[in-house]
Amino acid sequence: MKILGVAGTAKNTGKTTTTMALIDRAVEENSPPAITSIGLDGEELDQVTLLPKPRLALPRDSFLITAEQCLEGGTARLEVLQTLQGKTPLGRLLLTRVKEEGRVLMAGPGNGRDLKEGARALEQYGVPLLLVDGALNRMAPLAGADLFVLATGAARQSHLPTLRRETEIMVKALQLPRLQPRGKTLSSYELLSGGSERGLEMDSLLSPAAVHRVFKNGSARRNELYIRGVLTGEAFLELAGAISPGGCRLIVKSPIHLLLGESLPTLARALDLWRDRGGEIGVESGLDLRAITVNPFFPDYQERGRYYHPRYVDAHQLQSALQSLGVPVVDVVREGGHQLWAQLFSG
Amino acid sequence: MTEKKVLLSPLDPVHDIGLKMIKNALEEAGHTTFLLPPDVSPGEIVQEALDQEAEVILLSRTLGYGVPELMGRFVDLVEGAGIRHRVRLGIGGMAIKPELAAELGFDQGFGPKTPIEEAVAFVEGRDYVPTREESGKEKGDLVGERTYRYHHQEIEGLLDQIVEKTLQWYRRVQTPGIKRALLREQGQAGQASYLELSGESIKEFFASKVLPSGLRLIEGEEQQALEKMIAGGRVEHPRILQRQPHQPLVFIQYGTGCPFMDIAHIKGTEAWGADGVVHFDPSWGAKTEGLLAGLLSHEENGSVLTAENLALIKEAVEPSTLWQVRAHRGLNTPETVFLAGEAGADLTKINPVYGSLSGGTDPERLLADSLKAMEYAAHYGLPFDMPTNEELSGVPAFRAFAGMLIVTHLGLALGAQPVLQPLFCYSPEMMLGGQMEDNYLDYNAAKVQALRGIIDAPIWAGAPIGFLTHTEERVQSAVSTSFHAAMAASLDIEGISIASADEAYSGGPISLPARIDTLQGVGEAFRFLGSARMEPTSRAREWGEELTENILQVLREVARGDSLLDGIYGGLLGTKKEGAHPGRNGRGTVSPG
Secondary structure (H helix, E strand, C coil): CEEEEEEECCCCCCHHHHHHHHHHHHHHCCCCCEEEECCEECCCECCCCCCECCCEEECCCCEEEEEHHHCCCCCCEEEEEEEEEEEECCEEEEEEEEEECEEECEECCCCHHHHHHHHHHHHCCCCCEEEEECECCECHHHHHCCEEEEEEECCCCCCHHHHHHHHHHHHHHHCCCECCCCCCCCCCEEEECCCCEEECCCCCECCHHHHHHHCCCCCCCEEEEEECCCECHHHHHHHHHHCCCCCCEEEECCHHHHCCCCCHHHHHHHHHHHHHCCCEEEECCCCCEEEEEEECEEEEEECCCCEEEEEECCHHHHHHHCCCCCCCEECHHHHCCHHHHHHHHCC | CCCCEEEEEECCHHHHHHHHHHHHHHHHCCCEEEECCCCCCHHHHHHHHHHHCCCEEEEECCCCCCHHHHHHHHHHHHHHCCCCCCCEEEEECCCCCHHHHHHHCCCEEECCCCCHHHHHHHHCCCCCCCCHHHHCCCCCCCCCCCCCCECCHHHHHHHHHHHHHHHHHHCCEECHHHHHHHHHHCCCCCCHHHHHCCCHHHHHHHHHCCCCCCEEECCHHHHHHHHHHHHHCCCCCCCCCCCCCCCCEEEEEECCCCHHHHHHHHHHHHHCCCCEEEECCCHHHHHCCCCCCCCEEECCCCCCCCHHHHHHHHHHCCCCCEEEEECCCCCCHHHHHHHHHHHCCCEEECCHHHHHHCCCECHHHHHHHHHHHHHHHHHHCCCEEEECCHHHHCCCHHHHHHHHHHHHHHHHHCCCCEEEECEEECCHHHHHHCCCCCCCHHHHHHHHHHHHHHECCCEEEEEEEEECCCCCCHHHHHHHHHHHHHHHHHCCCCEEECCCCCCCCCCCCCCHHHHHHHHHHHHHHHHHHCCCCCCCCHHHHHHHHHHHHHHHHHHHHHHHCCCHHHHHHCCCCCCCCCCCCCCCECCCCCEEC
């Protein structure tokens, strides 16, 4: 079974619309998929903006992982197949099968471990595809996905040149090459040029201060640096200046572990500086980014009335702005799910 | 219990206090806590969690633009740092609900007014069991320890005289309403003997199943949907509005005509703290001899009285909710109380004086019917209240109270438990007399003081409190209601009926949010006062004494007359000039029994 993660760069970037287009396409292929969400989907109104959300309808015989309290939240009739270990604020996770098609409310595993457990439970039913609808800008639970779609759009950034720049940085991170760590330990470590392996004080480097705490000897020559946890852009930039990257392979666990900092431009500067100073960078586990989907909608916050107003950027301009990043860009509302499906499953 | 290391981070300063309270409770429970200063970044929180090897992180944050993404990044950082499997995440704040916590990726969300103990239970990884105070709402008791002893011997003596004559008269009369009730008791409702005593629309319904205009039978899928709605709409932890035992029970009224809407209003108001609900039937029902049958929807105001409709409502109300079915003003009074008793109602409403002077029913007919209804109320153990809404027509309070005390004494003589219902209102009498020129407190306090000085009986102010003080402005209306509720609490009365904030000027159906406005307002008033009291000025005592004296004068006049009915028809309990007009419905239907 393949896990397809639809991650967003922000709320309202079209994750659920993308997921729904893929469900429709899977049904056309006579292959009802399994669905889940790492947040909450299928509700009538957004929990934050109170604007209408796309409802989520599932066909008969598809599978759904959702929380106990969501069972009565839709019109579909669900058969509970298994109670999973994972819990959410809306109750324990359940593996269900749709007996009668209809709308569903979906609150799935909020972390990667529970998502993997759900995927394992699904394997016994011979399901070929698990679609995972993302939540907000969250990506970490999707680090183990086999296929990856990035949903972005005006809700992330309505200034299109800025959106393009941010997306470009994300794509660069997501397409970093895979490198196999040579070290023996499971934790973060450094391989010094003399061949000795030394564990780092911390698995994650979250801030410039953490870099200075861990790397007291900046001039030491390193062959390899493996960061098992998070390396934020801010810490990375500090690292690129504080130690000697020349000849050093920097391996981060996954692209997502690089994308959790505060500023994407800082990450871009860090990547450039690391490479400019002779360093190499890659990821232990890559993500197979197959497509970017775009949504022109954005909730415009009205400070005076403290409410959100629905607004849109030009859909054509949005799509054009993100072309030529080396990843197909799809507007599933205008183009339907066929092209996206082809990008995902051709070859 | 294993000691936990808990990191607490107020992401904005306004929520500092909640986390500080949780921190104290956690430390008392033996946990180690680390409270971060406000405004630290997600990365700094995660770094601290790593350094302290925290097992639980509790954040508080007001939601705003971009905040969900900030929270999402925090949760991702926890997972990316490889500690999500051993760190439990909780978030609290004004807009936090379980759904939002799920969306953000937290393990639990804590909304406003979450008990501290719930957060402690989360930290300790156990299910939160609400304390009895939080969940164990029990059905209220309006009568309580009231003894029905008179403190005013002359009034008691006058009432004895009036009641004795009235009951002697009652033993000698019959009405179609009483006969129908007896037939219903024998299971003959809807049969020929019953229909002979019923109006044309009732006869037509039972003969041809044609419903009067505006009514519709609910059956099939629609009925199943209603049952599903009831089954799925239980209120697990109804709010308790009262902070102190002396604070009054709070009643709302329902009667949209539509069972779906009624149930929605009942469940919504139960959840927000209503202690009791009052069934309002259509005004035409009071003028029609006989009752319909079946599960009926009415497209106008008023929910139709049938055994099936009442059974449905009974199924919907929570065990902790007091349920009242009104029977105070129409031609079906005895049958209604019989139906209410059979359906499992807790309370009813009977007042032949108000019902005949302002309700449109003939006094002789309603008096006889009401006495039969009181017998049913006694049999089924239903305390009944006596609204004195004739005040709204312009009848002075002392006359209305004299009538109410007569009905009280009649009820006691028949073994029932009457509940006094003075109006907390800005009545025409007050508008003309100026007693409320300065404040709304003194005269209402005078009413309660007068009644308490006469008899030790339960008092349920109505209906609703603050009548004629409300405007089309919802905040004003809710505030007015809550002040009146605070006054009721200060006067140690047993119950109050409240309006929704849009009731007086809704221009259409009243809305559940407006009901919640007033319930919230009343809860805040009770919270504000606690065991403190509002204090009326010395005029309350003066006016109370004046009221008592005037009541006494009226009762002397009634007792001097040949019968209570003479007093009612003759204007002793409200004159035509004051707006009390003896009703005509059912006139001439009382026969020797």
